[in-house]
Amino acid sequence: MDVEIKLDADAALTLFNFLSRTLDEQNGENLHTAAIHDGDFGP
Structure with missing residues (x-):
C-alpha cells in the first residue's frame, strides 16, 4: 500500500x-507503536 503525504x-x-529529535534523544520510544518492524529504528 502506498501513502502520499503532501506538506x-x-x-x-x-x-x-520532531522525528530526528525523537529518534536521537528517546531512541524512538514514542514511535514504536507506529513501526512495522523494530529494524526500522536501526541497530
Whole structure:
C-alpha cells in the first residue's frame, strides 16, 4: 500500500525536526507503536 503525504516546507521541516529529535534523544520510544518492524529504528 502506498501513502502520499503532501506538506509545505515549514510543516515538513517541523516534522523532520520532531522525528530526528525523537529518534536521537528517546531512541524512538514514542514511535514504536507506529513501526512495522523494530529494524526500522536501526541497530
